[in-house]
Structure formats: C-alpha cells, structure tokens
Amino acid sequence: MMDMNYNKKTFCLFAGPVIVAFLMVVVIPLLIGVYYSFTEWNGRMDQVPNFIGFSNYIAIMKDEGFRNAFLFTAKFTVVSVIAINTIGFSLALLVTKKLKISNFMRTIFFMPNLIGGLILGFIWQFIFMGVFQTIGEITGWTFFQGWLADANTGFWGLVIIMVWQMSGYLMIIYIAALQNIPKSLLEAADIDGANGWTKTRHIIFPMVAPAFTISMFLTLANSFKLFDQNLSLTNGGPGGATEMLALNIYKTAYTFTNYGAAQAKAVVFFLLVASITMVQVYVNKKKEVEM
C-alpha cells in the first residue's frame, strides 16, 4: 500500500478552517470561561477581572434558586427520559405492524421535531392556558383548570411538550433497530414455540439495546440542557418554581448581571452534563454486552 500520509501543509489546508472556527467558538471561550468563574467578572473583556478563588462556587452552593433548579431539572430529566423512551418505543412497535395508516402515522409523529423549542413552547402555552380552560369549562373537571399556574402543572406541562416533541424522533431510531432484527431469528423462535414475551425478552430487547443507548443519551442530554421550551412555556414561573438549570444560568447573567456567579454555574453545569452522559453511555454499553 502506498503511503497516504499527507504533509503538514496539506493537513492545515484541509483541517485548518474548521479548527480555527472550533478553537475560537468552543475551546477558547471554554478555557476563558473556567478562568472567569474564579473572578469578579463583569461580562466584558476590556480589562482583567479580580481573581477571587472559589468565592463564586461557594456562593452558588448557598444559592437556593440554583439548588431548586438542579432538583427540578433532575426530576424532569428522570421522568421525561422514561416517558419519551417508553412512548417512542411503543410508537415504533405500532407503526411497524404494517397497518394501512403506518406511513401516515410516521409522518404525523415525527412532525413536532421540526418545530423549534421556542415556538413549540408558545403554542403549548396557549393549549394549556386557553384550550385546557375551555375543556375544563365544558366538562366541569377542575383537572384542566389553572395549568402552568403552579410548580406541579408547570412540571407536567414541560414533560408533555417534551414527549410530544421527542417521542417521534426516538420512534425513528427504534424503527431502524426493529427493522434490523433478522426475520429468520424470529421465525426460528416461533418454531421453537417461544411466546410473545420470550421473543421480546430474548430477541427484541437485546437487538435494540444499541438503539436504546443512543436514545437514552439523546433524551438525557436534551432534557438536562432544556432551555427554549422552559423559557417560552413558563419562563421559570411562577416565582422560579419551574426554572431549570440552563434558564437559571441565563437569568443569573442577563437579569441579575452577576456574570462571575453565572459562569461558575455554567462550569458546574458542564461538569454535570458531561459526567452524567458519560456514565450513562458506559453503563448502557456494558448492559448491551451482557444481553
């Protein structure tokens, strides 16, 4: 085989542009950001801010709003990951049953994914406040009244729009996995007299395990990082009760102009997102092998 290694000049010509953009947009801001989290930063770059050690970090540990945002985000993530994956997988099973309306259903279920989170949140704000109110008046059920007015309905409101948006995406991933299961495997199981549950447990689940790893990664990361829907649906209200981590960081910086603390929160946020998703992928990969 011929030597395919190209020289430095060629390497720079091809990889250079994207590396420059990447360094300037991701790497440098990340490094500067970590440094700024230890300073009394004012959000600008014209002078070097005072170094104050861990003060920002100590302050945010005592920040009740940040703690609540973390707990709310964690709770939201657990519930929505379970809900989205269960529903996404069920939708995939439904549309692979070869019904006449299967293609139509695929189109419908995936559609919400194309609409941005911000616009989605506004549409659902109207549904929860306006349409639910109407339904409540017609049926007389108090269940439908006053949605988004407290932490509880705000929480479920966020879960519902997240499920509406993302389960169609996961459906696509699970459909691909289900279609990759060799027909012969299922037929062989039929001949051996395996029932529906045995087939599901020993053939379908192990075969879709890699898709499950990816789906979990996507839902976990997206739920934990949720911002747009949070901003447009509840804006963290009432009284910060539905504020998630990303929105809390945003408000610390832009509403309370506390840039040093906001950046310290951002660093903690980064460490949380990175470690949680890495642990999840590691655990799922291990499970894949065992199955």
Add this chain to the structure above:
Amino acid sequence: MKSKQNSRILLYIIGVLTSILFISPFYILIVNAFKTKRELFGSTLTLPKEWILDNFKVALNKLSFLWIGKSFSLEGFFGSALFNSMFITITSTILIIIFSSMAAWILVRTKSKVSNFVFYLFIAAMLVPFQAVMLPLVAFMGRLGLQNRLGIVFMYLGFGSSFSIFLYHGFIKSIPISLEEAARIDGCGPWKVFWKIIFPTLKPIHVTVSILNIIWIWNDFLLPQLMINKKGTQTIPLKMYLFFGGYSKQWHLAMAGLLLAVIPVIIFYFFAQKHIIEGVTAGSEK
C-alpha cells in the same frame, strides 16, 4: 383467526387516536389563527365562524416576516425575518459541509498523533453544553466585532463541526483507499483527489449532515438572541420571541404569528421528508 383480526382493529383504533392526539396542536394553531379576538375568547376548540385574514396582516408586519418597513420591497425583504433565517441557515450549512468534510477526510487519511488528538477533541466537544461557553463567547465575539450575520455563520461552523466531522469520519473510513491511490498514481494532488473523487462519493452523508444542521440552525434561538439582536438582522425564532412578549394577551395575533413561523418548516418537511427520516436514522447510528 378471529382474535387476530380483533387485535388488528384494536391497533387501528390506537393508531387513529394517537394520531389525533399528536395532530391536535396543529389543528388548534390553525383554527385559532383565523378567529377574531372576541370569537377566540369564547371558544378555542371550534372552527372559526368566518375565516378572517386580518390577524396575518398584523403578524406579517409586526414580525417583519416578509419585509421590513412599511410595505413590500426587495430591499425590505433583505431585512426580513424569513430572509435572515434562510441566509444564516443556508450559508452556515454550506460552510459546514465544505469544511467539515475536508477536515474529516484529512483526519482519516493522516495517521499521526496530532490528527488523532484533533479528532478526539472534536468528539469530546459534543459534551460541552452551550451555556458553558455562552458568556465568554458573547464577550469575545463582541470584542472581535463578530456580532452580526456573518459572525453568526462563523459560529455555527464552529459549533456544527463536531457532530458533522464525526458523521463524515465514520463514512470516509468505509471508502476503499484504492480509489484515491489510483488517482494519485495518475498525478492528482490532494486537492484534486478530494474534490474530484471524495467529495462526490460523500453525497449520501452530505444530505444527512445538511438536514440535521438545517433543522438545528433554523430553530436555534439563543445564539441569535445573544449575537444579532439588531433590527433587520433578526431570525424567525428571535422575532417570534419579541412579538410574543408584546402580544401575549392577544392570542389571535400570536396564533397567526406562530402559524406563519411553522409554515416554512412544514413546507420543508413536505419536500424533504424521505431525506429527513433517513438523515435522522443515519445521524443516530453512532
């Protein structure tokens, strides 16, 4: 046999009900966008008595959706939300396709420590949430005078590169190297080898990369909000945010505005549906 048929009927019923549940927000959006304020206040579920278009006139204007200024002109179009969204999305996606595929190819074909390091750096960056770099980025780009439409295109290249390089990298590894060897024996330099041989063979992955980037960039709110919050440069999500703040009590106008914002996406979905589904599938197979 009877029970099998019954279970099929049950599946149809579940399918139809779930579809209605998924489609109902669109129904609500459409019917309420055509109502008067008074009618909407009375009933949010029924079809409008009379389909009126006045809401759209107001929304088109306030959103600067198709033009900016008093009435339509070509010049006004270049400051409109639709133009800004299209310009930013299309330019960014083209740059991402060109530069990410170039980088991915050279990273696959160069076996060195540097090349490995660069690749893993791009992959690791997928774990960095936007909030972690947001504040220093605003300060940094502000200093460099990049808080404008071209600046944001550059930023999308930086943020979009990780995942795109990852996708290209996986695909390029499966292209037999003999193709390139033959071209090199014929005297082609790396530039020609890439553009004549590699770039065209990457067509399926170009489609995937563009679909995923188009959806993401088109819908992105926070980066434009931080970088191009100036009149005449705002994108659709950004305009929608400002519009909604001012009209949140006037749901008939808000609904018309939201419907306007959704229409381009639905048109895109209608034309590119097959590619979108394939792109999502390919993009998730890590």
